[in-house]
Amino acid sequence: MGDKLAPVRVRFAPSPTGRTHLGSGRTALYNYLLARQTGGQFILRIEDTDVKRYVPEAEQELVDSLHWLGLHWDEGPDVGGPYGPYRQSERKEIYLEYARKLIDQDKAYYCFCTPERLKAMRAEQMRLKQPLLYDGTCRNLTQEDALRRVRNGEAHVIRFKTPREGNITVHDYLRGDITVENRTIDDYILVKSDGWALYHLAAMVDDHLMKITHVLRSSEWLSTFPLHAHIIRAFGWQEPTFVHLSVFLKPSGKGKMSKRESDRLIQDGYSIFIKDLEQLGYIPEAVVNWIALMGWSYDDHTEFFTMQDLIEKFSLDHLNPSPAAINFTKFDYFNGLHIRHLSPVDLAHRVKPFLIRAGLKVDDEKLLLIIPIIRERLVTLDDAVQMAGFFFRDELQINPQELIGKNMSVSESLNALEAAYKILQPLECINAQTAEEKLRILADELNIKAGQLFGILRIAVTGQSVSPPLFECMDIIGKETVLSRVEQAIKYLREMEDGLTKA
């Protein structure tokens, strides 16, 4: 097991039927890591044989999501490659050809049972509490008979002729050997009546033709794994290494993600859809780190990983087969962690679109000054709007009530602010060096705590009770604006005092 793998050929093979979520992202990531680590190829294959479920926008979202995560493929529908086409809808004839090979060898057969009959059959089986398997009506039709009916244009599908006796042992990399009795495996449909192959056939054929060496896929495929092995063996092909990845459970750990659950998450400001995460202000470095660690670990203490780290350290041997609950709280932690690892210039570039989206006029130079004082306070990029919006607004929206210092009266607050103004006014510029000591002395003289004074000033200057460090803020805002904001605050306090004396 493990050690140094020879170059692998791996694939991520989604069907464009819906939005791209974290589970897909992780499967794609693991495949990608293995390819990069071994110097092999990562292939994107679009499994779009189901015309009815096809969602046109899905493929674009898929491509955007993977690119955003930093995953790029060596072969795929958009970049081509030596084993194309990479879209199953362009490979219909190939699957048909292989299905016929199976029929010729009596390993598959034509079936003329109608969907209605099948439905009734299943209902009956349900009633009798029997396993839900095809009853084999068409299994023993003679080749001539079947062929004649096919030529006559009778609607038909092609089914796999699963052995009735004995059992099959398949090998999953994480779980070891799994043995199943053949009689519990259905005669699955390989080709539908419209001529399109189903996953079971198409994926096996493609994996073979595309020389896939390792199949890392969701564990929802575990139950059809024996069938897949039968198909591969029926063709006499070499089996790739199969690795079935654990599923993601909802945050509570009780049950899998559902539509309902996913809607609730969005209410809470989270989402399982990768595209949404970008909008919410999460950065791809954090997403990658986080999902990599759900089902895989490196050792008993390392948790911070860049994509490069993962490429070097990822190993199939440390994969965990048990289901994992998605933990968004930890995701927030990882996002903050990775944000703090970004260079100021990089962070500025990433934060800027969020500020602009909030309607702020962003000055690049000023933004770069702000980054150092907000970076350890950001959980998401979007937090910058709350945290630093006041730097880019001409008018502050402040609640005059908040200008009253903690445990202070209106007149005391006014008095303190006016005194502070007198200290700030003559300064060349306002920052920790020029102003802090003087204001602390003032607080002493007024017999209030420095925190009380700074609190009033913070509201006056930033408009909010929570902000980056006061003096850094004042320095960036500039003396002129600081003074005018303090003047405005003094005005508010005077109005309040007047109101009080009148009453």
Added chain:
RNA sequence: GCCCCCAUCGUCUAGGGGACCAGGACGCAGCCCUUUCAAGGCUAAAACGCCAGUUCGAAUCUGGCUGGGGGCACCA
């Protein structure tokens, strides 16, 4: 109903018979730092699902039970 998989703190996990009265991380609580909020540092509470068996010894191996998950489509 049938088949398959899984099982360590609330969550993600380390652990592969003695190094484990079980380690790390998030979260939670407390403390330190501190002009607010963070970040950072320190401390605490917190888990081997249950029952048998194998063994001198079991979180680790075996069986059963329970719980959870997946599948049983002319979806992937």
